[in-house]
Structure formats: C-alpha cells, structure tokens
Amino acid sequence: MKRSRRLVRMVTLDLARFRLGALCGLACLFPVFGPLSGCGGPERPWRPLPEVTDCDAARAVCETVGSGVHVRLRLGPGVRAMHPFPVVLEVPKAHGVVIRFEMPGMDMGKNVYRLDRAAPGRWAGKAILPICLSGRTDWVARVEIERADGRYLAVFPFHVGP
Ligand SMILES: [Cu+2]
Numbered sequence: 001m002k003r004s005r006r007l008v009r010m011v012t013l014d015l016a017r018f019r020l021g022a023l024c025g026l027a028c029l030f031p032v033f034g035p036l037s038g039c040g041g042p043e044r045p046w047r048p049l050p051e052v053t054d055c056d057a058a059r060a061v062c063e064t065v066g067s068g069v070h071v072r073l074r075l076g077p078g079v080r081a082m083h084p085f086p087v088v089l090e091v092p093k094a095h096g097v098v099i100r101f102e103m104p105g106m107d108m109g110k111n112v113y114r115l116d117r118a119a120p121g122r123w124a125g126k127a128i129l130p131i132c133l134s135g136r137t138d139w140v141a142r143v144e145i146e147r148a149d150g151r152y153l154a155v156f157p158f159h160v161g162p
Contacts, residue, residue: 046144046153057141058158071154073141080161081131089115089123089143096146097123103132103139129160137161 047067055062058079063072072090079085089097101111108130115123129139137159145152 044151046151049152049154052154052156055156056158057156058160062156062158064154064156067150067152069145069147069152071143071145071152073143073154073156075127075141075158078161079129079158081129084126084128087113087115087125087127087141088118090121091123091145091152092121093149094121094123094145094147098144099125099127100142100144101127101129101139102142103136106132106134106136108132108139 049064049066049069049071052062052064057073058075061072061074063070065071069091074088076085087099089099091097097115099113099115101113102108111127111129113125113127115125118124139158139160141156141158143154143156145154
C-alpha cells in the first residue's frame with residue numbers, strides 16, 4: 001500500500017517535470033518568451049561572435065570564428081523575396097539553431113526559422129522572405145546557436161536578388 005502510494009507520487013512528479021520540460025522547450029523555441037518564463041534558472045547570455053562585414057551569405061559561404069566556435073552560413077541559391085530558398089549552417093556541437101531574418105532599422109515582421117539537424121555539425125532548413133515595399137534588398141541573418149558551453153549569436157549580412 002505504502003509502496004503503491006510512493007509510485008503514484010513518483011509518476012505525478014515525473015509528469016510535473018515533463019510539463020515543466022515542455023514549457024521550457026517552448027520558451028527556447030520562442031526565445032522572446034524565455035526571459036518571462038523563468039524556467040531553467042537564469043537565462044544564459046548570448047555571446048556575440050565577430051561580425052561578418054565583407055561577405056554576402058546569399059552569394060558565398062560566409063564564416064565567423066570566436067571563442068573557439070566556428071560558424072559557416074550559406075543561403076540559397078535563389079535568394080529572392082517571396083521565394084523559398086535553402087539555408088545551410090555549419091557549427092560543431094550545437095543542440096539547437098534558430099535563424100532570424102531582419103532588415104536593419106526596419107520592421108519586416110517575424111521571419112524566424114528553427115533549423116533541422118541534417119548531419120553532425122550541419123543544420124538545414126528553408127526560408128522565405130517578404131518583399132520590402134521601400135525597395136531595399138539588404139538583410140541580416142541573426143543566427144542563434146545553443147551549445148552546452150553557451151549560447152552564441154552570429155550575424156551575417158546578405159542581399160536578396162531581383
Ligand atoms: Cu524593408
């Protein structure tokens with residue numbers, strides 16, 4: 001009797017833990033809510049990697065290295081507004097990668113994609129970008145990388161084609 005009660009309590013605890021885990025998972029999926037959720041202890045800070053300035057990720061493989069973390073990004077081919085294009089990111093030892101596309105100083109809405117693990121150290125996905133009504137073509141890809149040793153942020157500029 002005593003034993004079964006303990007078992008029930010264990011199952012309940014496990015369920016509670018699972019729910020908390022699911023919540024934290026959601027918070028990580030939508031990092032905006034991370035600071036509000038308060039689960040998983042204090043938020044780990046984002047460590048920015050050196051900014052990429054002399055490379056266009058829609059035309060070449062661009063890379064940045066910092067704190068021993070090496071990140072390579074390639075967008076496309078076929079990076080145009082309103083057309084899906086492939087995204088390939090290489091970074092070792094990551095357990096999650098989110099990419100946000102933004103236009104500097106202009107609200108282009110939410111363009112956030114969670115990449116899938118394609119191979120060890122290789123993440124892939126497809127993205128689609130809205131048309132900029134002002135005619136601008138300059139975007140940045142903000143890559144958020146979750147690793148056991150920290151969270152890293154890499155920013156890659158690129159241009160959409162006509
Ligand atoms: Cu714009």
